[in-house]
Amino acid sequence: MAEITNSTQAARAGVAENPVKRFFRATEIDTRLLGMIGAMLIIWIGFNIISGGLFLTPRNLWNLSVQTASVAIMATGMVLVIVTRNIDLSVGSVLGFVGMFMGVLQAELLPQILGFDHPLTWIIALMAGILLGGAIGALHGAIIAFLNVPSFIVTLGGLLVWRGATWFVTSGRTVAPMDATFRLMGGGTNGSIGATASWIVGVIACLAIVATLVSSRKQRRRFGFPLRPVWAEYFLAGVSCFLVLLTVFVFNDYPWPVAIARKFADANGIAWPDGGLFISHGIAIPVLIAIGVGIVMTFISTRLRFGRYVFAIGGNPEAAELAGIKTRWVTVKIFALMGMLCAIAAAISTARLNAATNAQGELDELYTIAAAVIGGTSLSGGMGTVAGAMLGALVMQSLQSGMVLVGIDTPFQRIVVGVVLVVAVWLDTIYRARAR
Structure with missing residues (x-):
């Protein structure tokens, strides 16, 4: 049996295509993803010109990759949350709370039990943080799924609760230093x-x-x-x-x-x-961690039954439930996974600072949601990719890094991020309308 390619299939159908359309049909490149890459290149070149050639340097690009890692990790989970027509506004506060918890374990509790610089300190702290993050996420998911409280309200409450709980853990103190091995997850000279x-x-x-x-x-x-x-x-x-x-x-x-x-x-x-x-x-270790998380999350969302359930729920929740999918438990698992990803991001953030602070993770929920939406995840549900969200995180961090490099004030930076988010949602609306 002769092999049928996309190009020959189009030719047999009698479709006259220009070379550009034929190229995209043959390579199956996602035009939205390509457009985002183009926008990112424009941002990079623009900031490089304004900064006098400082943006496109190995030093700045290396730092940009490290700064993007924690948000990119959380954005991979936010894709699944938004695909199911939910939202998680608590990710920044969960990051701060779990980061403070891991900081206290390393700096105050475990040294009293195991001694300083024990080889198990960083492993115990990281595993305990991931379990705590998963438990917090599962709690959010259970309230959403079984008590039918909207995710917006539950996670908005979580944003306030966990930010306040972060302060109560140490009464507002900054906890430092972290375990030497744990610090490698934050990058730096030794963390590469x-x-x-x-x-x-x-x-x-x-x-x-x-x-x-x-x-x-x-x-x-x-x-x-x-x-x-x-x-x-x-x-x-x-x-x-x-x-x-x-x-x-x-x-x-x-x-x-x-x-x-x-x-x-x-x-x-x-x-x-x-x-x-x-x-x-x-390559910095946090970048490798982010890439590893991206690969695992892509596998989960595209190759496992759980991923198919997530997109089925996002496409049509009623039909998914009638098809026998346990939608409530899938929701709980999604938010538990989101919490675990927040814990991994918290480990990277805490290791990079070599301290756990009360301000950790502030506004990260904004950047994480923006990264997912800019990366092509539809707020209407049913559509989104992990790779797109990670690229969206890189775009958001490029904007922030470039504005800091050229000396733009923080309030104006937030204005730019807000405008970019609104424009991204507007473009998504137009794209979906044309696709119908």
Whole structure:
């Protein structure tokens, strides 16, 4: 049986397409995602020109990736929440409360039991934080699902309750320092994997991309679905691998600060060269964590039965319930998962600050929701992607980072974020109306 590609299928149907439409049909590139990438590039180039070339530097791009990690992680869960026509306004407060809880465990409680710098300290603190976050999320989900209280009200109450509870944990004190191993999750000089390991990760990522495309083609052929042209497969693989390796190159081009590099050289008996010692940061650990979470959440949302249930509920809740889906328990699981992701984000945020503060996570709910919506998640439910939400988080952080770099005041930054969110929802409304 002859293989049918998207291009030949269109030709047999007698559809006359221009080269651009034929290209997008063949490659199956999401035009909304491509548009968002284009908008992000415009933002980057614009801020780079205004800042005098400071934005598109390895140092700033590396810092931008680290700053994006915590919001991107929460945005992956917010996709599932919004897809089911719910909302979670409490994520910033949950992050702050769980972060303070993990901080107190490391700095005050566990050292009394295990001693300082015990190898299990960071593991216990992280696991306890994830369990606490999951319990808080499950509580929100149970109230929404079984008491029929709207998610807006439940999570708005959670925003206030957990922000107040954060203060009561330590009576407003900042808790520091964190466990040395725990701090690696926050990035920094020691919280990066270096040049060699980064190239290895990049090569593995490229092999994974190629394997995924090959596997997808085999599956399509197996079930008789239309295949992409071979040139389109090569194009997707080539562009994806190029972007991965370019990212690794940029991160490896950001060296350790001179003072830290000199201390490292002295401690290891390395002669200090005339031009200085160039030691690459490489990929930051929080970025690897965010990528790992994104892969897992994509697998959950697209490959597991639970993910299909989530999108079925978002598309038509009544039909999903009539089909036998336990919609209430799915809701509880979604919010529990959201709470666990908040805990992971809290660990990254606390490790990066090397302290747990009462202000942690403030306004993160705004950035997380905005990231999901800008990334293509529809507030009407039933539509959204994890990759889009993570890219949306990068767009939001790019705006914030660029405005800080050019010296724009904080109040005006919030105005810009609010306008961007409204425009994103408006564009989503237009897109859905045209798609009908």
